[in-house]
Amino acid sequence: MGTTRMFGPRRVDKSLYQRLASLNWGIIALIVCLAGVGVAMLYSVSGGYWEPWASRHTVRFGFAFILMLVIAVTDIRYWMAMAYPAWVLGLLLLVLVEFIGATGMGGQRWLDIGVMRIQPSELVKIAVIMALARYFHGRTYDQARSLRSLFIPFILIFIPALLVIRQPDFGTGLMIIMGGASILFLSGLPAWIFVAAGVSVTAAVPIVWQLMKSYQRDRVLTFLNPEADPLGAGYQITQSKIALGSGGLMGKGFMEGTQSHLNFLPEMKTDFIFTVLVEEFGLVGAIVVLTMYATVLIYALLIGIGCRNQFGRLMASGLAITLFLYVFINVGMVMGLMPVVGVPLPLISYGGSAMLTWSVAFGLILSVAIHRHVTLAPRGSGIG
Template sequence: MSVSSSMFASRRVQQTVLQRIIGQNWGIVLAMVMLASAGFAMLYSVAGGTWEPWAAQQMIRFSVALVLMLAIAVIDIRYWVAAAYPAWFLGVLLLILVEVNGATGMGGQRWLDIGFMRLQPSELTKIATIMALARYYHGRNHTQSRSLRSLFVPIILLVIPFVLVVRQPDLGTSLMIIAGGVAVIFLAGAPAWLFAISGIGIAAAIPIGWQFMRPYQQDRVLTFLNPEADPLGAGYQITQSKIALGSGGMTGKGFMEGTQSHLNFLPEMKTDFIFTVLVEEFGLVGAGIVLALYAIVLMYGLLMGIGCRNQFGRLLASGLSISLFLYVLINVGMVMGLMPVVGVPLPLISYGGSAMLTWMIAYGLILSVATHRHMTIAPKGSGII
């Protein structure tokens, strides 16, 4: 066969796989487009009825990220098995670069300025950590996964990025890394009593950890416990958010009619508190539709993980779905005053390139798992990291 014929055949195979991905999963892609479109509308609204400076940029980012997601979905899952550990090392390297020469903003040194965007490596490291843990447990049977000795490598895979992200400082993202990793370890078969003991230990260590928290982090926790103590200072954000949520009622005030947002009472409208703007303008009905779309997308990822024949794909899809679910849970709980304000964006809706990129890469991997869920992958290099 000639080189040109081989290239043509390769393109045909990729086109067939891509058609299969879109054909089987068009509903999930549509749900993600609808969520992103809700974000475009909210960014248009908070900008006062203009596409600039946020909505237009977000649309471009989503378009590029959507192509990237489909490209990732086409790639054979065996390549992601091979890339798992290198991705983790790359993530750690980028976190070290942030430590050495990262861009500063919002009270922390968390970004790398790469010209066309400011990349937040901690977001991508969450995915890389889940990939590395899925790869590690792919080479172990259930008995080995339940062994305490098998926890040494997973702890290393979690602790290194956790410490680097805490130093930025970014407590919210560092806890998300731990939560996503713990989910994979649990799904891999680690004994339940270990998590119970760990939970008790963490609870007992809270007074000690409190001493090491930054003043603004302590203020967030105290504000969460009693936001009315300083309604014009530390409690201002959550107080205004609750007012906006309550004023939306069942059907909302109407598109671009939210008073808390358009009179600039509500801070961080385009990022952390964009769900508040949505509820004020579209009410409980609008919030229910958005949360239903999230539920569909996240349940799809879990079902693809459960139905996957190979351990890597099972843990990867399930771990990523749980991690993405935590994004939604924490952001919605945060704006409702049910959780401390920790700076976790609402996926696909909040303004931001790194969070958008993270979500789309994660779902590209989930779609790859879905496409290759019937494939059996030999645990090459079993027992060796």
């Protein structure tokens, strides 16, 4: 059975050159700029040295950039066909982590593949969105609103989410659930189901509290009252707030941040890199970076809204919402408005798995943009 027969007739077949020409190079330039900000900040926190973080971040983005373009120019029908296999592969990698995963930062989250260590939970976020988009592409509006249609989506969301939470990585597990919930909402699920889910989650808070690890409870308590232990559990947030406030309007200047260069601020290269940026470039720098994120986000949403097929519409919109959640939670976290849950800032925070994940995500969004006029058959092979 050929691709055309499985997913419907092609509307327009573009050559490789036409696909490259169809790419939005303005958005790609913004993505490069965001990665460049990451390189500059990592250069700063290492005291003006390329090693060990800035150089690796640069090399990783170079490979990620090529991967993003390859994914972007690949026919969207291929990504639709790979949606369920990607979810299965992600699940297998999470199971492998349970048995042979490398331990670090208080959890067993990585797989050592020789040349690098990958964090499967990062890649699973994308796989869950792809699988859900594929599932709801094969459903009519009325079918998508039916409670009977929720069984498979719940499996697609909660099995990987629970495996990730077991590692333990509550922040990433929560992001998988929230990303999956966004697809359910966009597919037309009735609002009362989300209200009922919210009430259920609220009622389950005491049970969840008992199941949480001690350090996870400390994070929640610190979020509620960081001043109660400013030299202990509240140290990160307290120092982050000091750095943010000291940046002022224009910042102290590149590599002039005292909180970072005097090592008062922990986890500078990952969770709190936005704090370093604001201390050095002030409110103006923060607005510039957030505006770049907002531009990419709006572009992805518009591509999703304007896509002719449901698979591309849901996938692009779901990835856009995931980008928003990552930026919103990371910025809220360093400002003390949310608990510290270890959510990195896309393309700027140091981390190979995160860089790989976002290169795949942006590549898929660009692929949807190129193939937004392609008509896909409502059903194909696979689950459901």
